[in-house]
Amino acid sequence: MERIRSEFVVRIEGNIRARKDPNKKIPTGMVELEADAVTILNVVSSKLPFLPAEDSIQLSEEVRLKHRVLDLRYDISQHIKT
Numbered sequence: 001m002e003r004i005r006s007e008f009v010v011r012i013e014g015n016i017r018a019r020k021d022p023n024k025k026i027p028t029g030m031v032e033l034e035a036d037a038v039t040i041l042n043v044v045s046s047k048l049p050f051l052p053a054e055d056s057i058q059l060s061e062e063v064r065l066k067h068r069v070l071d072l073r074y075d076i077s078q079h080i081k082t
Helices: 061-066
Strands: 009-018 031-042
Touching: none
Parallel strands: none
Antiparallel strands: 009 031
8 A cells, every 4th residue: 555645535444442551642642543444535646835734834925825725724724813
């Protein structure tokens, strides 16, 4: 199977179970998914201009407006009041 990248859409089937080493610093730190099957549903054929999960990167307003669909995935963009 090809390497799964963060921008792919995947389906994972399996069982949720309690973690052997819980991590209370993250919301899902008490459980983990034991995957039985992984299916790639959709891939991104070209490289994205930036990854929505990269909160630390600084983007110009021009880039943010050009790629608004990606920009709206940032937490800070979702809390802008108009």
